[in-house]
Amino acid sequence: GGIITQTPKFLIGQEGQKLTLKCQQNFNHDTMYWYRQDSGKGLRLIYYSITENDLQKGDLSEGYDASREKKSSFSLTVTSAQKNEMAVFLCASSIGESSYEQYFGPGTRLTVL
Amino acid sequence: AQKVTQTQTSISVMEKTTVTMDCVYETQDSSYFLFWYKQTASGEIVFLIRQDSYKKENATVGHYSLNFQKPKSSIGLIITATQIEDSAVYFCAMEYQGGRALIFGTGTTVSVSP
Secondary structure (H helix, E strand, O other): OOOEEEEOOEEEEOOOOOEEEEEEEOOOOOEEEEEEEOOOOOEEEEEEEOOOOOOEEOOOOOOEEEEEEEOOEEEEEEOOOOHHHOEEEEEEEEOOOOOOOOEEOOOEEEEEO | OOEEEOOOOEEEEEOOOOEEEOOEEEOOOOOOEEEEEEEOOOOOEEEEEEEEOOOOOOOEEOOEEEEEEHHHOEEEEEEOOOOHHHOEEEEEEEEEOOOOEEEEOOOEEEEEEO
């Protein structure tokens, strides 16, 4: 078995601030994902990476940057935090392409003051 | 463009009964995978079951089964003999981005009462 760790669990920032969320997995999975879940809503894809140093934009990539410097880690940066993007950010990983099940981390809850 | 729609916002059932929830999807792909995920009250998201569009047989895992109707672009989830711990939000999802990512529906909240 394996685990996905997301840090921090809670992230509070000021409007306009640059904020970074981190994700680590020890499944040795190739593909990693970042999703945003707004309160009471579904998951929307921000970025994904199919291997180290690869980055692919999802539908919600504007306002975000991502980094995959190691196979086991995937970071997401909110370039200028806005109040309307307060949400839970979920990291996931899978062994390969999307036909395989995804394993999710516990999430980071972002609050923007 | 691909799209996944779950029209049922919430469903309430009694324990030990069967619950069915709907999902319709749009895709131009001839071959694709469809998924159901469960999000518990704690926020944990887990994979439940998967359907290969090429397979006519409905997938079954434990007390979860699918009602796959390809001509209607529909993939329903059926939970039999429901338990209190089945209370959760259930998300339908489909491959997109050339089969490298998933697109999710908005979820159906299931409440199971004793």
